[in-house]
Amino acid sequence: MKKYDFLVVGGGAAGFFAALNCAEHRPGLSVAIYEATPRVLSKVKISGGGRCNVTHYCFDPRQLIRHYPRGSKELLGPFHKFGPQQTIDWFKAHGVELKVEADGRMFPTTDSSQTVVDCLQGAVQKNGIELRLKALVETIEKIDDEFIVTLKGGEQVAAKTLMLATGSASFGWNVVKKLGHKLIEANPSLFTFEIDHPLLKGLPGVSFPMASAELRSTTASFVQEGPLLITHWGLSGPAVLRLSAFGARQLAECNYQAELFVNFEGRLKSDDLYEILMRCKDQDAKKKISSVNPLQGPRRFWEAILEFCGFSPNKLWADATKKELMKLSELVTCFPFQIIGKGVFKEEFVTAGGIARSEIDFRSFQSKLIPGLYMAGEVIDVDGITGGFNFQNAWTGGYLAGISAAETLRP
């Protein structure tokens, strides 16, 4: 039976990073990656709209963990050891320069995910790591001090230490369940909200630089701020994607039917907007209401919300009643929508849920139940919001697991 020092199950970001860092830390170890499909790093390839958002420009671990709806507490220590700075340095040392965009997302300077794929695959080859494709692992057992791994078809191999980096693939969960680890139910995260509302009908493409949105489900409520985008199907943009992540479980529980209250003017309160509107009424009395947009939001939105509130296009500020302006202020700053379903966000997608965090030692990403078994990336119950945080979780866990495995294999 073939025997490895460190066998990684799953050829994605976390698996590659673990194998590479193990092999680089202790050259000479026999390290292998077994991948079920005919292709490795397929998510890296399609990530970030084909550009791969590798990490985020955020170097304070206490700030960084705030971007993880699940796992923030547990990631604080690991991020002190291997965070975005170490990721930037690692890729630079391996020939990939990263650049930062205005919103903090970091991409390869080539703007191509292929650069990252080539880098990782090249390093695997250089370090003599065995890469086996179409190798679907069906069961893993620990017998005495060894892991016995059975592939589809019946072939068996052995390993002294083993890494589970099977992501969110269903054939990965099956292996985990048989190992006896507790699984937290998997739900999608990072999606847009499907909303059918007359206000949004004529406004696809309209965006707001800083809105605030509150999600209310039957069990919890969440508030997020940030850019907001109206789409053909409802609402998208960073504020919505963050809400979808923080409310992933609650939204799944209520089958993606929930109330959403949007403040299109960010933090502006209804009373303050009312004062602004009353000033317009004084100063622009003879002008049409539709021609003077006092909002930060675009004119198209101003016209649409006036129409929704029943203002005729030619109505003058002088003719607007206090009651009408009060109602308008209330709706702009707290517009009630009904979410009727989950939409898609093509640039990034992640699964909330996975192996229970309480069963993982986050100093080394090692199982607390089975010594020598490591796990990192999307297979564990950790996920981040959009912006490079999910790959950072994979790099951090992969690095610490790989180094720990290399250390435990020290003669």
Ligand SMILES: Cc1cc2nc3c(=O)[nH]c(=O)nc-3n(C[C@H](O)[C@H](O)[C@H](O)COP(=O)(O)OP(=O)(O)OC[C@H]3O[C@@H](n4cnc5c(N)ncnc54)[C@H](O)[C@@H]3O)c2cc1C
């Ligand atoms: C469209 C899209 C875009 C994204 N863009 C970004 C982005 O720009 N930035 C970001 O931070 N995150 C992004 N993400 C999220 C990110 O891709 C994931 O969080 C990350 O890839 C997780 O890495 P992983 O190694 O844990 O799992 P995966 O990349 O899913 O790799 C797991 C691998 O294990 C294999 N496997 C599973 N079970 C078995 C088995 N039993 N035997 C053998 N092999 C097995 C699978 O085939 C797979 O290749 C994106 C995700 C998607 C879907």
